[in-house]
Amino acid sequence: MSEPEWGRLDPRMIVVRPLNELIGLLPPLAALVFFGNVDTWRVVTGASVVGLIIVYGLLSWLTTKYRITETQVELHKGVVFRQRRAIPRDRIRSVDLTAKLGHRAFGLSAVRVGTGQQERTPGEGTVTLDAVTAVEAERLRQALLRKVAHSEDESDEGVLISQLDKRWYRYAPLTLSGFITIGIVVGFVMNLASELDFRFSEVGAFRSAFGWVSHADPVRVVPVAAVFVIVLSVLASLAGYLLQNHNYRLTRQPDGTVRVRRGLLTTRSVSIEEKRLRGAVLHEPLLLRAGKGARVTVVTTGLNKIGGSSLLLPPAPRVEADRVAANVLAVDETPTAAPLTKHPARAKVRRVVRAVVPTVVVAGVLLLLAETADWPTWPWVVAAVLIPVSVVLGLDRYRNLGHTLTNDYLVARSGSLDRTTVALLRNGIIGWKLTRTLFQRRARVFTLTAITAAGSSGYSVLDIGDKQGLDLADSAIPDLIGQFLVKA
Amino acid sequence: MSESEWRLRAPANLVSKRAVLLWTLRAAIFWAVVAGAQAVVLLVVDGAPRWLRVTIVVTAVVGVVHTIVMPRWRYRVHRWETTADAVFTRSGWVTQEWRLAPISRIQTVDTARGPLQQLLRLSTITVTTASAQGPLKIEGLDAEVAARVVDELAATTQATPGDAT
Structure with a gap:
């Protein structure tokens, strides 16, 4: 089945690539037609952009070819800059299938093949085939990951580890993704409006809303605006959760991979070789943590950080997150829920000081400006109110600091607004970094970083006590740091 | 683990004594460029702001202290x-x-x-x-x-x- 002939991408890509680009351009184009004052030059530029995109689609289809030989995957592509890329098959660590809306309409899928190389520039260690038919994509995924050709049983489902539960939608509003979406949309619309010389004040509804906001009593405006923003962001985050995580399924495949499939319009399928798993990270942003929820990402060699392909479990109950982490890492006791050793009380002082000092400085500067430079008083009052909040934040940061060793994993937790618990395979640690600032030295603590070839390449245990830290490093990997330890 | 504290000892070897000179030269060149750029502005541009004189003096003092202290300190650390x-x-x-x-x-x-x-x-x-x-x-x-x-x-x-x- 590994054919020596060159394969081409599916000819439908001539249409699909421009279509995907056009879907992205649709809102501005529609706005151009409906709202903008339609100048001739705008229509001409618009049309020529569309034309260029279609010609580019045709050229890139003509110039792209790939083949899979016994030993490697080769890809030739490029219109202006010719690129030839070859990846040895035994280096392939992950296969990621992504189908955008345009792809889906034609039953196509993009295939991204990743190697274990850590990327210094995006795309360095990957070959992307954009796109082939969904059937061909599935065949490639199985062929590339299995190393040996198997053609039977195309639709193997694997063993189900976890799948979307409708009740998980309650965690969507707790991720703040809605706020971010609103921010992006507002920014985009504003930009577009100024680009098209569109004035919001010309629309009656906007004008009356602005009028009410600027003239009504602030005591009434603030709660109404807050409710408005919150409702909008809840809706946006629910929509985002639906788009990204619809039909989420996490399975263990018979070919030694773990497979994540999800998405409503753009569907993704990420296959990760189990041999390459180096651990898992549990993310609990403040609100999600308050709602007893968590999100899990995987620590592995060969997945790039762009595009969220490391996601293992979308926001879900904490218990489910622990179960999924344990199941994927193939351990009985989940490392992410293991009881942690606290860090010394001296670390508490550091966490609180580091949280409070910036707020105090900001409040001080604002107070000074209010006294000397005629600034309003409310900024420094707000900053001053935030000082006790930052004390609480610092205390919570300390409360969350912790580490432990399980049979196979090093577990470290830190953070408050975005608490993360990382479980890193002890075998996957390929060195240590110990850093100590002047202040840490006085507090007799240091930061221990486990260096690894996977994920974000270094995972830190913050402000660990001197003795604790050396003990931890010595027991996590025997025979490395031990030879440099002496009795004090 | 025994009762007494274990300590990470320093690596055995020092770097070359000439490294002090290397770090000194590097720091001196950096601070000379920073101070020099400000001096050029002060001398060439008409109506250069007055606070520029203050920043030049501050740059010079910080630069000299850094150039003298940092290399010697580093030499005692780098192993x-x-x-x-x-x-x-x-x-x-x-x-x-x-x-x-x-x-x-x-x-x-x-x-x-x-x-x-x-x-x-x-x-x-x-x-x-x-x-x-x-x-x-x-x-x-x-x-x-x-x-x-x-x-x-x-x-x-x-x-x-x-x-x-």
Whole structure:
């Protein structure tokens, strides 16, 4: 089945690539037609952009070819800059299938093949085939990951580890993704409006809303605006959760991979070789943590950080997150829920000081400006109110600091607004970094970083006590740091 | 673990004494450029702001102190050691960093020499592992010592099996 002939991408890509680009351009184009004052030059530029995109689609289809030989995957592509890329098959660590809306309409899928190389520039260690038919994509995924050709049983489902539960939608509003979406949309619309010389004040509804906001009593405006923003962001985050995580399924495949499939319009399928798993990270942003929820990402060699392909479990109950982490890492006791050793009380002082000092400085500067430079008083009052909040934040940061060793994993937790618990395979640690600032030295603590070839390449245990830290490093990997330890 | 505290000892070897000169030159050049740029503005531009004189004086004072203190401090911190199965380095001055890498995880060992280092017959050894988190660097080694260390490391690395991830 590994054919020596060159394969081409599916000819439908001539249409699909421009279509995907056009879907992205649709809102501005529609706005151009409906709202903008339609100048001739705008229509001409618009049309020529569309034309260029279609010609580019045709050229890139003509110039792209790939083949899979016994030993490697080769890809030739490029219109202006010719690129030839070859990846040895035994280096392939992950296969990621992504189908955008345009792809889906034609039953196509993009295939991204990743190697274990850590990327210094995006795309360095990957070959992307954009796109082939969904059937061909599935065949490639199985062929590339299995190393040996198997053609039977195309639709193997694997063993189900976890799948979307409708009740998980309650965690969507707790991720703040809605706020971010609103921010992006507002920014985009504003930009577009100024680009098209569109004035919001010309629309009656906007004008009356602005009028009410600027003239009504602030005591009434603030709660109404807050409710408005919150409702909008809840809706946006629910929509985002639906788009990204619809039909989420996490399975263990018979070919030694773990497979994540999800998405409503753009569907993704990420296959990760189990041999390459180096651990898992549990993310609990403040609100999600308050709602007893968590999100899990995987620590592995060969997945790039762009595009969220490391996601293992979308926001879900904490218990489910622990179960999924344990199941994927193939351990009985989940490392992410293991009881942690606290860090010394001296670390508490550091966490609180580091949280409070910036707020105090900001409040001080604002107070000074209010006294000397005629600034309003409310900024420094707000900053001053935030000082006790930052004390609480610092205390919570300390409360969350912790580490432990399980049979196979090093577990470290830190953070408050975005608490993360990382479980890193002890075998996957390929060195240590110990850093100590002047202040840490006085507090007799240091930061221990486990260096690894996977994920974000270094995972830190913050402000660990001197003795604790050396003990931890010595027991996590025997025979490395031990030879440099002496009795004090 | 016994009752008494264990302590991480410093790596065995100092870097070359000439490294002090290297760091001094580097710092001096940097501060000369920063102060020089401000001086040029002050002399050439009409109506240059008055606070520029203050910043020049501040730059000069900070620059001189940094140029005198930093290299000597660094020289007392920067150390390195290689054993049969590990590379161990210490670097930094105000903030210090210890790095440990097992020989079995080393991928490449290189030396690099900038113009200043060539002038002073110094060399920097860079030991990379499979991680993208910065490689281990031993800066300011005597060029001959560096060449010898690289040869030794290359020999031991080759003798150690494994794919280093």
